[in-house]
Amino acid sequence: MSEITFQVDTPVDRATVLRALNSHDGLTGWWTTGVDRKDDILFFDFPDVPEPFRLRCDEATEDRVAWTSVGAFPPHWAGTTITWDLSDNPDADGTRVLFRHTGWQPDDPGLPPAAYTWGRLMTRLTEYAETGKPDPFFTL
Template sequence: MAGAHSLKHEIFISADADKVRKALSTADGLRGWNTPHVEGSGALGTSWTLKYSGRPEFSWRIDQDNPEDILWTCTTGPGDAVGTTATFTFAPAEGGRTKVRVTHGGWPHDEANFIKCNTIWGALMDHLREYVETGVSDPAFS
């Protein structure tokens, strides 16, 4: 079935959900953990453009931005990435931490770029956690 495949990653961040959301919903936040080359305002209905040295450029339209979740839709990217969605959900966890899950769904199959993106999201989520917890900018990709 088309669009039936999703990859998922879940981490716990020692910070409140508002701090995590800022890292996902502001250009400065995205620059702290994803790539230093970010364009966009973060307004609902607009797009983030994320540029990477020697890698494909991605654009993500911001379709939802709520206290408990953020939804992006890929509008520019390689292969089957266009049309997929990245949903970030936030939930309080023990010890003042926040559980963060990203679900990158809508893939037509579980091969090629699906596999590459699974690995990339793992690295990105680790950088997100480090950035939010320490405040030190260390983007996963330049």
């Protein structure tokens, strides 16, 4: 299996990063304005996408946020796992964020464009966490 991995450091505390990853205002502040939640299932809508991405929140603690794709769309995300591991930045004040999107088939043609998009999203996540100013990558 293949994975997408990024590490970013931000001067903000873990609680701030966790809010950006695990609250409606946080997720709509950097990812997409189309966010809904029913129990442990998060629904993410995107422009020109026929149905929402469905991700089950498996964990949301001060050290980790983990989701599993439980929807049939997009097909190449089926069964993949997305995690953010949060730790103290060893080099400065703030938080180190280790992002992984695992479970991809090695020859999946969707992997390179997803990696590119996740890289851009990680920039939006850290900018939102640092400024509190919403600037979602996708708007409906």
